[in-house]
Structures are given as C-alpha cells and as structure tokens.
Amino acid sequence: MIDPAERARAVDVFGQGAVTDLLVLSHGWNNDMAEARTLYDRLLAALRACLVASTPPLGARQLGVLAVLWPSKKFAEKSLIPGQAASIDSGEMADALMEHIDTLKGAFDDPEADAKLSAARELSPKLADSPAAQREFVRLVRGLLTRQPADDEGNTDGYYNALDAQDLLQRLAGPVQLPPTPTASSDGGGAQNLGDAPASDVAGGAARIGGFFSGIASAASNLLNLTTYYQMKERAGMIGRGAVHALVREIADGQKPPKIHLVGHSFGARLVTSVALGADDQPPLRIGSMTLLQAAFSHNAFSDGSTGHPVGVFRRVVAAPARLSGPLLVSHTSRDLPVGLAYPLASRIASQNDSGLGDASDPYGGLGRNGAQGTPEASELDFGKPGTSYSFKGGRVYNMNGEMLILGHSDIIHPETAYALLAAVAAS
Incomplete structure (x- = not known):
C-alpha cells in the first residue's frame, strides 16, 4: 500500500x-x-x-x-559459490545455514513465518544425519508460502510441493555444472573472471561461476533461496x-x-x-x-x-x-x-x-x-x-x-x- x-x-x-x-x-x-x-x-x-x-x-x-x-530480500549467495559448499560436518555450513535463516526473518507474508524459520533453524545441525529432521525442515520451509508456487509462465510448479522431502533435497544437493563465464581477451580488454565482480555480488572471493555445489546444507540453503525467490516474485x-x-x-x-x-x-x-x-x-x-x-x-x-x-x-x-x-x-x-x-x-x-x-x-x-x-x-x-x-x-x-x-x-x-x-x- x-x-x-x-x-x-x-x-x-x-x-x-x-x-x-x-x-x-x-x-x-x-x-x-x-x-x-x-x-x-x-x-x-x-x-x-x-x-x-x-x-x-x-x-x-x-x-x-x-x-x-x-x-x-536477497539470495544467500555464499553457499552457492563453487568451493564454498563445505561439508556440514565441519560446522561451517551449519552456521552459514542458520545465518541464512536469520536473514529471512520478516521476508514472508505468512504471519507464522518467523516461528517456522526459528523451528527450521533449530533443525539445521541435525540435517546431515537425520531423515526426520530433513522431512520436518522441508515441511517448515514449504509452509512459508501462502500460495502454491508457479513458474514464470503462470504454471503451477508441481515439483516443489509434490516431491518427497528427501528427494527434493537430493535434487537440490546433487552436483550442478553451470555454464562457464566467458573471459576477456588477453589484450587487457576487461575483467578476467567472476572474482573481479563487486564483493557484494561474490561472497567468498575469486570463484568462477562454473563449477559444482553439493551437500545437504547447500540443499537446504538452495531450498530457502528458491522459496524466497517464489515469495519475492509474487510480491x-x-x-x-x-x-x-x-x-x-x-x-x-x-x-x-x-x-x-x-x-x-x-x-x-x-x-x-x-x-x-x-x-x-x-x-x-x-x-x-x-x-x-x-x-x-x-x-x-x-x-x-x-x-x-x-x-x-x-x-x-x-x-x-x-x-x-x-x-x-x-x-x-x-x-x-x-x-x-x-x-x-x-x-x-x-x-x-x-x-x-x-x-x-x-x-x-x-x-x-x-x-x-x-x-x-x-x-x-x-x-x-x-x-x-x-x-x-x-x-x-x-x-x-x-x-x-x-x-x-x-x-x-x-x-x-x-x-x-x-x-x-x-x-x-
């Protein structure tokens, strides 16, 4: 308004x-x-x-x-950059995931969204070893949206809600090869790689856009990003x-x-x-x-x-x-x-x-x-x-x-x- x-x-x-x-x-x-x-x-x-x-x-x-x-709200980019998706066993990705969740407080239209995010945050350290925690995490994150998500052509995204929680996380955690970023010619014409981008766009340093990201914590962060994407798109x-x-x-x-x-x-x-x-x-x-x-x-x-x-x-x-x-x-x-x-x-x-x-x-x-x-x-x-x-x-x-x-x-x-x-x- x-x-x-x-x-x-x-x-x-x-x-x-x-x-x-x-x-x-x-x-x-x-x-x-x-x-x-x-x-x-x-x-x-x-x-x-x-x-x-x-x-x-x-x-x-x-x-x-x-x-x-x-x-x-922004995407949380750090966990998506190749080389940043460390194992949750190190504790670093669990901390990053909880930090990601904290940034999303107030982002969703659901009046109970912040409570759901807090509950999801508590599950973060358990995601690596507990299928039950994974299922509950996915249930909470899906519940952040007040409307069925749709693609950009207005078609309902049936995959988002229909997939089993573990299947959904597996698809988001599996290795994804992204198209490589073109580099400038060697005659000094411009930026050489994504590491030359502003720090606000590339958390974590000089990483190229081509590469892999994987792991259960990355899957959870990717799910949060995709859910945030649907909310911001609708809004x-x-x-x-x-x-x-x-x-x-x-x-x-x-x-x-x-x-x-x-x-x-x-x-x-x-x-x-x-x-x-x-x-x-x-x-x-x-x-x-x-x-x-x-x-x-x-x-x-x-x-x-x-x-x-x-x-x-x-x-x-x-x-x-x-x-x-x-x-x-x-x-x-x-x-x-x-x-x-x-x-x-x-x-x-x-x-x-x-x-x-x-x-x-x-x-x-x-x-x-x-x-x-x-x-x-x-x-x-x-x-x-x-x-x-x-x-x-x-x-x-x-x-x-x-x-x-x-x-x-x-x-x-x-x-x-x-x-x-x-x-x-x-x-x-």
Missing part, C-alpha cells in the same frame, strides 16, 4: 506539466531500504553526469523521478500490477501528464514490467520506454511462442498494439550469479539435466542471464560508451550484452548503462 500523502504529492508534482518525462525506478533484492536508497543515489548520479555532459539528445525535456521502495508482481500501476495510471491520466519510463533492477524489473502489464480488466497503459537491468524473471517472458518457447506472461507488453512508444532494453550477462543460479535450481527440481543449466537453451533460464528469448521484436546490441549513436526504435526489444561491463547481479551502475537508459528515453 502506498502512503496516501505520498501518492497525492506525486500526482500533484508530476501532473503540472513541468516534468515532461517521469522515471519510475524499482530496486530488486535488498536487505533494507538504506541499500535501495543507495542504489537510487548512485544511479541518479550516473544519469546526472550524462546529462551534465549533454551526451543524450534530450533537448528541453525535463526529467522527474518516482522511486519505489518495497520489501524484498513484485502483486505490487507492480496493483498499487504502483494505479499510481502511475493516475499520473498518466492527468491533464498535463509526463511520458512514463520504467526502470527496474532484479525483481524490480519484474515489478515495473507488471506496472506496464496492469490488471487484466484495465486498458493498456502507454509507456515511453523500459529499461530492465539484470531482470530476475524468465527469459521467455516476452516470447510469442512461435519458436518453441512458451508464450510469455508479459507478452502483451510488447505485442501489437504495443504499450511501448519507445524501446525496451534488457541488460544480460552470464556473470549474474543470483539469476544464473535461481533457474538451475528450478531445473534441478524438474530433473531438466540435459540442457545447459541456466543458459539460453534451458527452459528455466533467466532474463538477466540470457536476454529475451523467443521474442521476434528482440535484437542483440553491445553497450556503448556515452555518445554512442543508438538507433532505438519504438516497440522493439534490445538485449544489451553486458559480459565485459556488468560483473555481477548488482554491478549495474556504469556510464554506459546510464547513457543507454537516457538514450532509450530520448527515443520514445
């Missing part, structure tokens, strides 16, 4: 005609609002630097900013299609409305895409441009179903008549650890082991990892330096390759990303 006073103020400020273009920003995985505000401050500073340099051709257009703050969609969509529509229906530009990171990308989609009974909301930075949802989200990919849940956002007067930018890189691993977890549960887990051939692949798949409106582009002459067209989707620029899930603030965002605004 949006504070009524803040809503009224936003409608008043952005409905007077002084602002010609409104950026609606949404953060993704964060532990607290301070992190979200820091992300916004850094992004706005990068945009301001581009505007001061007059690199994007915006002319006399005046930008306003509406920043969304919503409750979200982002609900907030986007509900309260934020209603506010943006009220601004857009004003006498002197600005053009609306949606910008989201991680699950915030799902939130703003849900804003563009709106409720089924609502007329289309016209959007100037969209920029999705390391989006944490399906790479099939905009698919038309013509190339074997399922029809995407957000297909109507780009399908004719398109809601977009400008372009849709999708940043992607295999260096995105959370998005690159969230989908292999779903693949493991469904026993989809014959594809490159998490990559473009995986039916469970992520948008921030692979870009939009099965989408005829999509084309591939590299991020260019400020001043690059992009030929963005309205209603088109541009998969922006960030392999040598974006070194981790949250490494999204660069002059190149800021400039591309503003170039998308200018093209709308």
Whole structure:
C-alpha cells in the first residue's frame, strides 16, 4: 500500500506539466531500504553526469523521478559459490545455514513465518544425519508460502510441493555444472573472471561461476533461496500490477501528464514490467520506454511462442498494439550469479539435466542471464560508451550484452548503462 500523502504529492508534482518525462525506478533484492536508497543515489548520479555532459539528445525535456521502495530480500549467495559448499560436518555450513535463516526473518507474508524459520533453524545441525529432521525442515520451509508456487509462465510448479522431502533435497544437493563465464581477451580488454565482480555480488572471493555445489546444507540453503525467490516474485508482481500501476495510471491520466519510463533492477524489473502489464480488466497503459537491468524473471517472458518457447506472461507488453512508444532494453550477462543460479535450481527440481543449466537453451533460464528469448521484436546490441549513436526504435526489444561491463547481479551502475537508459528515453 502506498502512503496516501505520498501518492497525492506525486500526482500533484508530476501532473503540472513541468516534468515532461517521469522515471519510475524499482530496486530488486535488498536487505533494507538504506541499500535501495543507495542504489537510487548512485544511479541518479550516473544519469546526472550524462546529462551534465549533454551526451543524450534530450533537448528541453525535463526529467522527474518516482522511486519505489518495497520489501524484498536477497539470495544467500555464499553457499552457492563453487568451493564454498563445505561439508556440514565441519560446522561451517551449519552456521552459514542458520545465518541464512536469520536473514529471512520478516521476508514472508505468512504471519507464522518467523516461528517456522526459528523451528527450521533449530533443525539445521541435525540435517546431515537425520531423515526426520530433513522431512520436518522441508515441511517448515514449504509452509512459508501462502500460495502454491508457479513458474514464470503462470504454471503451477508441481515439483516443489509434490516431491518427497528427501528427494527434493537430493535434487537440490546433487552436483550442478553451470555454464562457464566467458573471459576477456588477453589484450587487457576487461575483467578476467567472476572474482573481479563487486564483493557484494561474490561472497567468498575469486570463484568462477562454473563449477559444482553439493551437500545437504547447500540443499537446504538452495531450498530457502528458491522459496524466497517464489515469495519475492509474487510480491513484485502483486505490487507492480496493483498499487504502483494505479499510481502511475493516475499520473498518466492527468491533464498535463509526463511520458512514463520504467526502470527496474532484479525483481524490480519484474515489478515495473507488471506496472506496464496492469490488471487484466484495465486498458493498456502507454509507456515511453523500459529499461530492465539484470531482470530476475524468465527469459521467455516476452516470447510469442512461435519458436518453441512458451508464450510469455508479459507478452502483451510488447505485442501489437504495443504499450511501448519507445524501446525496451534488457541488460544480460552470464556473470549474474543470483539469476544464473535461481533457474538451475528450478531445473534441478524438474530433473531438466540435459540442457545447459541456466543458459539460453534451458527452459528455466533467466532474463538477466540470457536476454529475451523467443521474442521476434528482440535484437542483440553491445553497450556503448556515452555518445554512442543508438538507433532505438519504438516497440522493439534490445538485449544489451553486458559480459565485459556488468560483473555481477548488482554491478549495474556504469556510464554506459546510464547513457543507454537516457538514450532509450530520448527515443520514445
């Protein structure tokens, strides 16, 4: 729910005609609002630097900013990185698992969720040797969700609840080979491996994304991550299609409305895409441009179903008549650890082991990892330096390759990303 006073103020400020273009920003995985505000401050500073340099051709257009703050939680990444999944016998993984559980307090909608998490925490040291503890742990974690989990196409994930507890943990604990991260050429052109990513994205040091993770504690942590993923996915969609969509529509229906530009990171990308989609009974909301930075949802989200990919849940956002007067930018890189691993977890549960887990051939692949798949409106582009002459067209989707620029899930603030965002605004 949006504070009524803040809503009224936003409608008043952005409905007077002084602002010609409104950026609606949404953060993704964060532990607290301070992190979200820091992300916004850094992004706005990068945009301001581009505007001061007059690199994007915006002319006399005046930008306003509406920043969304919503409750979200991070994945626990440390236990997922190859080389970090030590045996629970050492006690280190049991401690890490309990720490992981502690970070999830307050993350779930179930009013009894914190009590269930406390009970699961008490079971953590027993998981290695006790099948009964494993069954009870899985029961408690499954009980954190108030709704049946579904995949990104809206299909109920029957594997999550139907599998026997030990079978579920075995599938999540078994070795998973992830696609290797591309390395830069030897001519000094960029980052050499995932160890060059920001510390906030890579806990534990210089580990490559390719490798194995296994063990009962990793299985338990993976189950918590997947459950958190389902909760945050549902929450982002609900907030986007509900309260934020209603506010943006009220601004857009004003006498002197600005053009609306949606910008989201991680699950915030799902939130703003849900804003563009709106409720089924609502007329289309016209959007100037969209920029999705390391989006944490399906790479099939905009698919038309013509190339074997399922029809995407957000297909109507780009399908004719398109809601977009400008372009849709999708940043992607295999260096995105959370998005690159969230989908292999779903693949493991469904026993989809014959594809490159998490990559473009995986039916469970992520948008921030692979870009939009099965989408005829999509084309591939590299991020260019400020001043690059992009030929963005309205209603088109541009998969922006960030392999040598974006070194981790949250490494999204660069002059190149800021400039591309503003170039998308200018093209709308």
